[in-house]
Amino acid sequence: MGLTKPFLDTISTESTRGPLNLITDVPGVSVGQTTFNSGTHHTGITVVKPTDDNVFLNKLPAAAHVINGFGKSTGLVQINELGTLETPIVLTNTFAVGTAETALAETMMAENPAIGDTTSTVNPVIMECNDGDINDIRDVFITKKDVLNTLHQTSQTVAEGTVGAGVGMSCYDLKGGIGSASRVINIDGKPFTMGALVLSNYGFLRDLNIYNVPVGEKLATDKAEKRQKEKGSIVTVLATDIPFNSRQLTRIAKRASVGITRTGAFIGNGSGEIVLAFSTANRVAHYPKTELTAQTAITDDKIDRYFRMTVSVVEEAILSVLTHATTVTDRKGNPRLSLHDALQAYQAEHADPEVARLQAQLGI
Numbered sequence: 629m630g631l632t633k634p635f636l637d638t639i640s641t642e643s644t645r646g647p648l649n650l651i652t653d654v655p656g657v658s659v660g661q662t663t664f665n666s667g668t669h670h671t672g673i674t675v676v677k678p679t680d681d682n683v684f685l686n687k688l689p690a691a692a693h694v695i696n697g698f699g700k701s702t703g704l705v706q707i708n709e710l711g712t713l714e715t716p717i718v719l720t721n722t723f724a725v726g727t728a729e730t731a732l733a734e735t736m737m738a739e740n741p742a743i744g745d746t747t748s749t750v751n752p753v754i755m756e757c758n759d760g761d762i763n764d765i766r767d768v769f770i771t772k773k774d775v776l777n778t779l780h781q782t783s784q785t786v787a788e789g790t791v792g793a794g795v796g797m798s799c800y801d802l803k804g805g806i807g808s809a810s811r812v813i814n815i816d817g818k819p820f821t822m823g824a825l826v827l828s829n830y831g832f833l834r835d836l837n838i839y840n841v842p843v844g845e846k847l848a849t850d851k852a853e854k855r856q857k858e859k860g861s862i863v864t865v866l867a868t869d870i871p872f873n874s875r876q877l878t879r880i881a882k883r884a885s886v887g888i889t890r891t892g893a894f895i896g897n898g899s900g901e902i903v904l905a906f907s908t909a910n911r912v913a914h915y916p917k918t919e920l921t922a923q924t925a926i927t928d929d930k931i932d933r934y935f936r937m938t939v940s941v942v943e944e945a946i947l948s949v950l951t952h953a954t955t956v957t958d959r960k961g962n963p964r965l966s967l968h969d970a971l972q973a974y975q976a977e978h979a980d981p982e983v984a985r986l987q988a989q990l991g992i
Contacts, residue, residue, distance in 0.1 A: 684714045691711065699756065727768075787806070810941060822941055826942065827863040830893055841982055866881060
């Protein structure tokens with residue numbers, strides 16, 4: 629849960645954290661997760677359900693932004709063409725994408741018998757990261773039933789760290805996974821929310837920087853690094869009830885890269901950084917009653933503060949991954965240390981006051 633996150637907010641000057649400090653602070657958004665974490669199976673599924681009603685019949689303004697496209701996602705091309713999201717979002721490992729797409733399509737057809745018959749087909753959205761360092765990804769373990777169960781068990785509760793799609797993920801060569809955060813801002817006297825959920829699986833340890841503390845360099849002195857190429861990924865989902873149109877959501881999604889790089893990443897050649905942003909305002913009817921529609925939108929000359937919100941909420945979601953993740957023994961029997969355990973081991977030898985202050989700031 630995100631109730632006790634002690635993180636500093638060094639970017640967003642006009643917003644505050646939501647009551648849960650999770651993506652589910654956005655009204656209507658829910659999350660479901662299935663976790664497999666035993667033997668050589670360290671993998672799972674995370675579902676972001678964007679509304680509590682039928683999203684196919686009442687679509688959401690949306691945009692996808694590919695920062696670096698080393699990935700196997702589905703549905704993003706149509707989102708950027710039409711500017712709408714019409715299904716829940718499934719996050720999983722690379723080799724489970726096909727299974728997840730089938731399960732999501734079947735779920736949407738069961739809810740909407742007209743799909744593929746008297747109306748169009750459906751655009752399932754699946755995004756992935758490769759958990760093969762920790763998980764035996766060649767054993768295609770996740771089943772359609774697992775995905776279906778996850779789709780039907782969403783709630784406002786969001787476990788973080790070594791859970792769901794994040795079980796087998798790494799972050800800065802430490803244990804990665806799922807993280808979330810939220811921000812609330814007043815617009816014309818009314819509160820609106822932006823939430824982020826990240827699937828974090830990227831970065832070199834030596835690059836990790838938290839609140840201007842080069843903690844990665846410190847830890848790297850105790851841990852020989854073997855990797856020379858960045859092959860990780862991070863998937864970011866941004867949800868909001870702020871009335872952005874799809875063009876503005878594209879601009880919002882682009883700013884997620886700033887939140888990602890604030891912790892030290894450089895976005896490597898073999899890394900996949902994908903952002904999907906949607907708004908629960910300005911719904912788009914599948915069966916419109918009129919040809920003309922009216923929408924409310926933020927004026928572009930006021931959008932800078934929402935860019936700040938985006939940077940802030942994405943950075944905190946990543947920090948939340950690192951502080952919630954727990955050490956896992958990978959498929960080869962080697963430990964993938966959490967940030968907590970790595971700092972504890974470092975401090976046992978060095979008693980570094982700068983690291984001690986950082987531990988206090990992070991609550992670990």
